[in-house]
Amino acid sequence: MMDTATTARRESTAPAGVLYVGLELSAREWRLACSGGLATRGMQTVIRAGDRPGWQRAIGRAKRRYGLAAAAPVWSCCEAGRDGAWPHRWLTREGVHNRVVDSSSIEVNRRARRAKTDRLDAAKLVRLLLRVALGEVGVWREVHVLSPAAEAARQVPRALTMLTRERTRWRNRIHALLATVGVRLPIDAQFPARLAGATTWADGPVPAAVCARVELAWRFLQQVERERTALQQAQRAARRAGATPAAVCAQRLTRLRGIGDRCAWVLATEVYSRNLQNRRQVGALTGLTGVPYQSGTVVRGQGISRAGLAQVRALAVETAWLWVQWQPTSELTQWFQRRFAHGGPGQRRVGIVALARRLVIALWRYDRDGIVPAGAVLKAGVA
Numbered sequence: 001m002m003d004t005a006t007t008a009r010r011e012s013t014a015p016a017g018v019l020y021v022g023l024e025l026s027a028r029e030w031r032l033a034c035s036g037g038l039a040t041r042g043m044q045t046v047i048r049a050g051d052r053p054g055w056q057r058a059i060g061r062a063k064r065r066y067g068l069a070a071a072a073p074v075w076s077c078c079e080a081g082r083d084g085a086w087p088h089r090w091l092t093r094e095g096v097h098n099r100v101v102d103s104s105s106i107e108v109n110r111r112a113r114r115a116k117t118d119r120l121d122a123a124k125l126v127r128l129l130l131r132v133a134l135g136e137v138g139v140w141r142e143v144h145v146l147s148p149a150a151e152a153a154r155q156v157p158r159a160l161t162m163l164t165r166e167r168t169r170w171r172n173r174i175h176a177l178l179a180t181v182g183v184r185l186p187i188d189a190q191f192p193a194r195l196a197g198a199t200t201w202a203d204g205p206v207p208a209a210v211c212a213r214v215e216l217a218w219r220f221l222q223q224v225e226r227e228r229t230a231l232q233q234a235q236r237a238a239r240r241a242g243a244t245p246a247a248v249c250a251q252r253l254t255r256l257r258g259i260g261d262r263c264a265w266v267l268a269t270e271v272y273s274r275n276l277q278n279r280r281q282v283g284a285l286t287g288l289t290g291v292p293y294q295s296g297t298v299v300r301g302q303g304i305s306r307a308g309l310a311q312v313r314a315l316a317v318e319t320a321w322l323w324v325q326w327q328p329t330s331e332l333t334q335w336f337q338r339r340f341a342h343g344g345p346g347q348r349r350v351g352i353v354a355l356a357r358r359l360v361i362a363l364w365r366y367d368r369d370g371i372v373p374a375g376a377v378l379k380a381g382v383a
Helices: 002-010 052-065 086-093 118-133 148-153 155-179 191-197 208-241 245-253 261-270 279-286 310-326 331-339 345-369
Strands: 019-025 029-035 043-048 074-079 097-101 290-295 298-304
Touching: 019 052, 019 118, 029 052, 029 118, 043 052, 043 118, 074 086, 074 118, 086 097, 097 118, 148 155, 148 245, 148 261, 155 208, 155 261, 191 208, 208 245, 208 261, 245 261, 245 345, 261 310, 261 345, 279 310, 279 345, 310 331, 310 345, 331 345
Parallel strands: 019 074, 074 097
Antiparallel strands: 019 029, 029 043, 290 298
């Protein structure tokens, strides 16, 4: 009976003749935890990051240890991190069936203090990979790696977002410097002339040291403005040309009133360029889905998950306010007006987040199937 029970526990339905590898990645080295199945003892080795000969030697040693053929397939997994998609593409080029895992979805020990080392993490990954190979569902959440073309399309919208933040930062710095001497000036093309003639709280000129710092910040701001303007013009030209899938999607979205270039490009490159299958995936990607809590008789909400793209989430809420303003006949706007418009500021904030989630899903359907949101109006001159 003991022998039978032991055999049953060690029995594996995972594909036979496969080498399983869990990778713990860092900037300089990769730690490989290898396994030949549930009944085998794991082994670990360390190679330099992206070292092809080192990878081949490590995989060869592991295959020989587990009695696998030299041409046996290799399944691997690694966590998504700051390196982006190049480790996955590198492994795929080496003929490895790799899975990229969302690190926040990996189960961990809930004790107040737990051991945390690269060796333990790599061993954990390969054990989870074996569970996935056995057919277990819900072990983790995988990251769908974008194509190089889709990844390249995100760079200009992200650069524009960065430059917009830099613009705000330099403008705020100029205002803060002038506030220390009691000066308030609008920042526009005539700012240098106004600065030269400005007087402080003591009816004197702006001190030379403060003026020098303000002029330095002004020069930085002008450079940011030039780069930002150039990118905006290039983006508009790309949208009109419609030479890429992202440009076609942005072109389609901007036909609706209330949807501008920035919103259209961010949604097209960050959300709709992915192979999303249903509205739940769209909502989860934006992090706007609700998180319930139920334990015994205690039932309450925990707000939204905030697990998706923060940039898209903030833009979706901003677009929802614009949608209410420019699409008053839309069913989405009327739903918001009925449910939340007559409440207090807190209730309206809750409502606008709910509207943002519905709007992102409605625009996804419009892009995928051409279904205009009910009651929405196209811009003048658009058929």
